[in-house]
Amino acid sequence: MPASFGHTNAVIKGRAFPPLQSRFVQAKLRVDAETAKLVDEAGAVLTSCPRVDVIIEQRIGRAPRRVTLPDGTLFESEDHDEIEDVFGVTAGSFIHRMERLHPRMIGFVVVAVFSVWMIWRYGLDIMAGVALALTPPQVIDAVDAGTLQTVDLIFAEPTASTSSEQKAAQAIFETLLATLDPDVRADHDFNLEFRAMPGMGPNALALPGGTVIMTDELMRLFPSPDVQAGVLAHEIGHVVEQHGMRQLYRSIGIAVFVALLAGDTVPIVEEMLLEGNVLLSLSFSRKAENEADSFGVELAAQAGYDPAGLIPFFEWIEHEIGDTASSWLSTHPSSTERMQRLEELITSQ
Amino acid sequence: MTLKTLGAKEAPFEFRGKTGEWFGIWITNILLTIVTLGIYSAWAKVRTKKYFYQNTYVADRNFDYHATGMQILIGRLIFVAGVVVYSLLAAIPIVNLVLIIGLLAVLPILLVRSIRFNAVMSSWSNIRFGFDGTAGKAFLVFFLYPFLTAFTLYLAIPFADRARRRFVTNNHRLGKSAFAFDSGIGPFYLALGAAIAWVLVISVIFFAILGSTMTALMVNPYILEDDPLAATTLLVGFYAYIFVAFMPAGIVYQSFIRNTLFNNSSLDGKHKFHSDVQPLTLVWIAISNVVVVVFTLGLMLPWAHIRISRYNAAHTRLIPGGSLDEFVGEMEAQSGALGDAYTDIEAVDIGLPI
Numbered sequence: 011m012p013a014s015f016g017h018t019n020a021v022i023k024g025r026a027f028p029p030l031q032s033r034f035v036q037a038k039l040r041v042d043a044e045t046a047k048l049v050d051e052a053g054a055v056l057t058s059c060p061r062v063d064v065i066i067e068q069r070i071g072r073a074p075r076r077v078t079l080p081d082g083t084l085f086e087s088e089d090h091d092e093i094e095d096v097f098g099v100t101a102g103s104f105i106h107r108m109e110r111l112h113p114r115m116i117g118f119v120v121v122a123v124f125s126v127w128m129i130w131r132y133g134l135d136i137m138a139g140v141a142l143a144l145t146p147p148q149v150i151d152a153v154d155a156g157t158l159q160t161v162d163l164i165f166a167e168p169t170a171s172t173s174s175e176q177k178a179a180q181a182i183f184e185t186l187l188a189t190l191d192p193d194v195r196a197d198h199d200f201n202l203e204f205r206a207m208p209g210m211g212p213n214a215l216a217l218p219g220g221t222v223i224m225t226d227e228l229m230r231l232f233p234s235p236d237v238q239a240g241v242l243a244h245e246i247g248h249v250v251e252q253h254g255m256r257q258l259y260r261s262i263g264i265a266v267f268v269a270l271l272a273g274d275t276v277p278i279v280e281e282m283l284l285e286g287n288v289l290l291s292l293s294f295s296r297k298a299e300n301e302a303d304s305f306g307v308e309l310a311a312q313a314g315y316d317p318a319g320l321i322p323f324f325e326w327i328e329h330e331i332g333d334t335a336s337s338w339l340s341t342h343p344s345s346t347e348r349m350q351r352l353e354e355l356i357t358s359q
Numbered sequence: 360m361t362l363k364t365l366g367a368k369e370a371p372f373e374f375r376g377k378t379g380e381w382f383g384i385w386i387t388n389i390l391l392t393i394v395t396l397g398i399y400s401a402w403a404k405v406r407t408k409k410y411f412y413q414n415t416y417v418a419d420r421n422f423d424y425h426a427t428g429m430q431i432l433i434g435r436l437i438f439v440a441g442v443v444v445y446s447l448l449a450a451i452p453i454v455n456l457v458l459i460i461g462l463l464a465v466l467p468i469l470l471v472r473s474i475r476f477n478a479v480m481s482s483w484s485n486i487r488f489g490f491d492g493t494a495g496k497a498f499l500v501f502f503l504y505p506f507l508t509a510f511t512l513y514l515a516i517p518f519a520d521r522a523r524r525r526f527v528t529n530n531h532r533l534g535k536s537a538f539a540f541d542s543g544i545g546p547f548y549l550a551l552g553a554a555i556a557w558v559l560v561i562s563v564i565f566f567a568i569l570g571s572t573m574t575a576l577m578v579n580p581y582i583l584e585d586d587p588l589a590a591t592t593l594l595v596g597f598y599a600y601i602f603v604a605f606m607p608a609g610i611v612y613q614s615f616i617r618n619t620l621f622n623n624s625s626l627d628g629k630h631k632f633h634s635d636v637q638p639l640t641l642v643w644i645a646i647s648n649v650v651v652v653v654f655t656l657g658l659m660l661p662w663a664h665i666r667i668s669r670y671n672a673a674h675t676r677l678i679p680g681g682s683l684d685e686f687v688g689e690m691e692a693q694s695g696a697l698g699d700a701y702t703d704i705e706a707v708d709i710g711l712p713i
Contacts, residue, residue, distance in 0.1 A: 027485035033684030070406060071380045073413035084485050109383040118386045125393045149447055262446050266439060270400045278606045278649045
């Protein structure tokens, strides 16, 4: 029978709960063209109202359909077909039809799995890019200032380098910046800081706003301008490509994404999703390092330094730290891989 | 008029959900959430809750969930905006400190409102639940007491947990009928002891398997370079250890507490509850669920949901101390919750214990 609004004289079987009471009686909802009457088994009228005032709640699976009358009486019925017959295709019927097991579910599964992968692979980066474009520069500067304070508080000590070492590094930094596209340069608040960082070795790090921190050990072990230029150009690459803020937005996006799609998971699965994502995200971190390497080689060469100067630096790392193979568990590609890429980049220059 | 009355015989909880049916609802939820760029997730949540509540029966009467998708959506938009702003500001240390203090003041209020929202939006046998806890007391039991246990080397954690369970349960109502929970401290220490025992047993087993590799590593750390297999074994082993030792320990603890909670709670002073979930069975269910879900790319998740709900319901009973027809709802419950929509905070979503 096609569902059509206005079907008259139907009787729906179910049970009725008086307003605000937990007791119920077996009852029938008698509906005619004008009114809906709730009657008990003896035929006595419990309540009645114009049929248009009856509220039919959404249907979910086979669970009893809930029908509310204006005085607060709740009528529950498993007579699903009869209800749709009498009241027509009401709220929630469309969704319910979509949800019924049907071969189209295979299509749903394919689309869902594919979409989740697309969002993880591309969507998050796009969202991070949009968020980045909307972030006021003051916030990024504040992040820099704050992070520098944290670095000082937790693992950095005042620099022990000489003023001539600092002047040399500063000169290299400024030469590199002068080579940058002026528009790009104006977008960031570049600034070189010197710190002693025990345990970090010869190293440098970039904060999102443009603050670059150089360790004493880098200046002491590698006084060569070519090495310092290579390392600093790499860090400038992180700033220009905005890797730091992108990672931050990406991790926020993932937390929201997991909460929205898998909010009601079973124990352990949600932890595994977030933990597994950390491992998977490392590939993005390695990709960022490669991008910064490419950028750095180009910038250093343009500024008149020898990009091959970085090779002794990576040889030193390989020898001292001994990372010969990068794996899916590394944040950085291995030094060996980076040296190989470096050589390729230099030859293609 | 014939009233359906039930004598004082035990009324088991019963879960009538079916895997196939739930799968259809679940995959449609995911699909529509993606197509609508996340907006539908609020309605998806309502349908999810309704499905599980409406299919849970006690004495042939089911639960229901009454929040609307729009209420949840507004709550979530505010929550997401809050998280984004907080994450950005938290990157600044001094502001961070101010934020933490502000959060300590605001969180108990949000927490209490969230519990009340969930209570008022839930019903059983046409009667809405209610919650009367205050933010001040919530601050004590959710923040101050757990913090203070640090000074006892965390030995007093069971006391803090019991205070929290008392606060949550004793402030819940079904209509005008109050829930009550009290218990000695013994079961709480037993639960903690069982969880610690689990961690110890798993640690011993893991050390027996990976111990030789670990010892070799301590003697000569460079073997990792020469032997990538050992490195991988060790890392995978470490992750497996975290998953098998600590997460199931949480499940063991929760199972003990669940039984204690039900077995020592009453409603209206006369109706009692009984729960006899087996910790090891729940650990087995959780671990096998994870394995099945992972190897089916998440597609068996609905099966896992139904499996847990069915198990929990099958091990829970109501022991009525009189007629179940006499509960009376409160009028204000219907309107009082509308203003609390924004307090639907996922992380502190404390629903019905089932």
